[in-house]
Amino acid sequence: MEEHNKSEDEHRLSLSRRDVLKSGSLLLTLPFVSLKLRAAPDGEKTSSLPTGEGEKVVATCSTFDCGGKCDIRAHVTDGVVTRISTRPDNELDPEMPIMRACVRGRGYRKFVYHPDRLKYPMKRVGKRGEGKFVRISWDEATTLIADNLRRITTKYGPESRFMHNNTATSGGAFSGDGMMKRLLNLTGGYLSYYHSVSLGNTVAATPYTYGVAASGNSLDTLKDTPLVILWGHNPTETIFGHTNHYFQQMKQNGTRFVVVDPRYSDTTSSLADEWIPLLPTTDNAMMDAMMYVIISEGLHDKAFISRYTLGFDEASMPEGVPANESLVAYLMGQKDGVVKTPEWAESITHVPAQTIRQLARDYATTKPAALIQGWGPQRHNCGERTARGSTLLATITGNVGVKGGWAAGYGGCGNRKFTTGVETLDNPVKENISIMNWVQAAEDASKVTPEDGLKGGEKLKSNIRILFSLAGNYLANQNPDVNQAVKVLEDESKIEFIVVSDLYMTPSAKYADLLLPETSFMERWNIGETWGTANYLVLSEKLIEPEFERRSDYDWQRDVARKLGVEAEFSQGRDEKQWVEHIWQQTCLAMPDEKLPTFEELQITRRHLFKSAPWVAFEENIRDPQNHPFPTPSGKIEIFSQRLYDMHHPEIPALSHYVPAHEGPEDPLTTRFPLQLITWKGKNRANSTQYANPWLQEVQAQKLWINPLDAEPRAIQQGDELRIHNERGVSLVEAEVTQRIIPGVVAMQAGAWWQPDSQGVDHGGCANVLSSSRITALAKGNSHQTMLVEVAKHESV
Incomplete structure (x- = not known):
């Protein structure tokens, strides 16, 4: 194989630039060839490492807004990128590791040199x-x-x-x-x-607990953490900065990973010791039940709660608020008569009560522990409540402001530069709108x-x-x-x-009325x-x-x-x-x-x-609350938010507890559209970018995941063409019958290109013909993950 690759390299390097451009098919189908590069530490010239006659290797990165700026090595010969390699293992800087190129990064050359690119205005x-x-x-x-x-x-x-x-x-x-x-x-x-479709809801909600949005630590603070709960977080596929580098190290060191997700994702496959699937939009019910177990069994951090928080029980409530509005009163049913037990949550979430009870005990008794929430759950119309719900769990277990813990919520790292x-x-125009208002x-x-x-x-x-x-x-x-x-x-x-x-x-x-051919990052x-916690x-x-x-x-x-x-x-x-x-x-x-x-x-x-010291969110606030109060109205962590309470809006309660979601499993619309559709960000494209790359289409085909228990009564078999529909649209896509998705839920990858026929039926598996433009109550953000559908085998005419 090495001799074959060597001869191919020599042949390719003998081509002139004109010959290479004429031979477009050759250029687009050349295989990736492994090349051993000498180490290039900081300060040494890496922009032009000669590896053969006329070839140089340029260390660069893409400027797509994907999870990290991975290290791409572009092999350039006579003005043409002939292939892409990545950082050798011996160039890793352990103090701030740069990602090696993922499958998306490896496919950039095909994307840039694709014959379908726009050429003229x-x-x-x-x-x-x-x-x-x-x-x-x-x-x-x-x-x-x-x-x-x-x-x-x-x-x-x-x-x-x-x-x-x-x-x-x-x-x-x-x-x-x-x-x-x-x-x-x-x-x-x-x-x-304003507003980010990716994370705007959780950025808006987290400050109602902590006063600021950034609530994550640098990942080097988690190396000795014994328990990590990834709640709707899928970094293996989304390529979330250098997260996977640290998580794999932690896995090898014995960290226990629990993944809470309706879908058995690649992250679950690669990291999880336990997978807990739940129905989408019911996250807060499971969080409520976990808090009930922790408090009723006396596992909460009483000293932490007493010193740093507002609204835990009736004695710590702000003046002027009626009785039974505290967290304890809510969980014990003192206001609505419903005790938030795991059995109560099981009927809503479809997570067994004993699973909820055990996870609550593990999270409360493992010191420290990190509950890290992804951005998927907050893209529901209940996303703001879910974001704050995770902050309440972190607070009552004392995992805020401590090394190895995690404050939950948004999770952005405050030391990024x-x-x-x-x-x-x-801008002379002072009015601005949510991104959800533009239509x-x-x-x-x-x-x-x-x-x-x-x-x-x-x-x-x-x-x-x-x-x-x-x-x-x-x-x-x-x-x-x-x-x-x-x-x-x-x-x-x-x-x-x-x-x-x-x-x-x-x-x-x-x-477009006017369509212009843009340049690529190359x-x-x-x-x-970077984003995530890379720096x-x-x-x-x-x-x-x-x-x-x-x-x-x-x-x-x-x-x-x-x-x-x-x-x-x-x-x-x-x-x-x-x-x-x-x-x-x-x-x-x-x-x-x-x-x-x-x-x-x-x-x-x-x-x-940026080789900064390990960063722990709110560490100063916890170490010295007298001189570093939380930037909330009370100066404390606000379990109960008076600001939210004063809004008097049923969808944004002051405690961010469970409220049945529009188009959730309790919506009467389920009689017509009984399945919840969710999407995920796949490993082969960033949103819809690189959809047209045929190499990456081979990596992961666009299919609808459906559980066998939902497929059987609909006479759906593997590979059938399916018709997904609701009141907003219709999409056709191939069936993937799998137990990797919880019953009652179907899923497909986000970002497929919309391909409507003359009747408006999409043939591309584009979930956005089915998603809703409903805005969230607090952030005025997107809730496109919350959608009810029905699925049937497509009968072609």
Whole structure:
């Protein structure tokens, strides 16, 4: 095998750049070849490691907003990336490990060199959504943008301008969406939005317990933790920063992992000592029952609760609140007559009472223990309650602010560092909306009120009339209730001009009036930024020149700015690389103690690792509460939140206890749609990005997981084509009959491309034709995981 690989390498390196580009099929099907690289410690040049005649290996990363900026080694020969490798094992820095490339990272070359990539600017000639376009020049394209910006701004005001910030580029410090904000702000402003579809509900809810959102530790603090409960957390597939590096070490050291999830995920398979499946949206019922067991059996941390918390029992309640509103009163049924026993929870969650009882005892008596909640559970319309429920469990067991524990809730690490990013300038438009309001703001802005999520004003001054979608597929694919969204997009009397910039003809791109061919991360300069608990920055260097007429967003934005008369102020005379250098220089000034390398040095070292001391959220608050109170109104951990209590909203109780969810298992709608559909983030794409990559389609086929107990009465067998439907839409997908999903629940991977036929039936397994646009009560966020469906074998005509 080694001799075969060697001969293939020699043959490939003998090809000229012209020959390689002509031989597209060869380029796209070359196998990955293992290559032994010498170690390249910090400070040694790694940007150009010669491995053969004419070949260099460039250490880089993608700028997709996926779980971590993994170490990608691009093998470049004569201006062509011939293959991708990754960091050798002997380059691991144990103080801040950088991920090795996952299957997504290994597939980037096929994604970049795919023949279906957009090549030229085009304008629409058919109806919106038909996908009919004609090629135009870049001069015509940028003139269309400038003219429509002038016309629409003059007619409707800057409030009519809107832009989607999408995850295909938002993992980098410099991106087209940031520069588009700068351009819009220079010319009057735009309607902005808040809320993250990924984690916005839990970010909004966690501060009602702790006063701030960031409640996670650095993972090096967990190395000696004996028990970890992963509640709806699936890092093995989502590639959540460097989480798997630490979890695998902990597993080898004897840490016991319990996974609570309706689906037997790859994380469950690789880590779990115990899998506890429960019905989606019933998490709080199980949490309530666990707290009942812990308190009724005297396993709670009494000293911790007495010193640091508010609202545990009647004696620790704020003044003026009626009796029986405390946690103990709720759990013991003193208000509603229902004692929250494991038997009560079993009927709701379908988790056996003894399993709940034992997990509660294990969590309370194992010191320390970490309950780490993923972002999936908070994407339900009960997600805010679930997020806070986990914080209450962590609190009553004394696992907050201690090494080896975990405060639950959002879980973001408070010591992470980022670049300064682009100066987008002040936005003159002060109103902003939730991301969940944009369809409504395009259809009838008068219906977007503060109660629905409007901030900064009492009403919007205009409907959305011009929309920019840059490097994303949210408009007609990732948006909850796709069918509702595309009705608005199709109506040209609503949004008058839509600009889409992307690499592929995505479902959203088909709704463009102007479609622009974007560059990939290999064709531009950037700096990769991590998320999760990883803490490093990686240079993402321009590796190859764009082919055909592809241009970066910033490149064409400079032309638009010139035609609007603001180019000098917009660009500051900087090209793309100079902007990245400027961002790095500003970051160096903002972090003088970090001793960051110069930009010239960064091009040699390729990365900067923040080797900070282990971080434990709320450690100072617990060690010295007198001088470091929690940033809540009471200065304590608020088990009972008076702020939530004063809202008088049944869906956001002050204790965040169980409330039956809309389209949950107790909804009367189950008589028509008896199955709960959930989705998961798969290992072969980041949201819908890389869906078009055929290598990654082979990694995991789009199928609907259904339990045999649900399949049998429907006469469904493995491989059948299924019809999934509810009142919002219909999708067709292949059946995967498996016990890896709990009965009563079906599941399929998120991010499949919407493929409607003439009747509007989706043939791509796109869950967003079935998901709801209902907003959550507190954050005004998304609840697209909460959906009831029915499934039947599809009878083709």
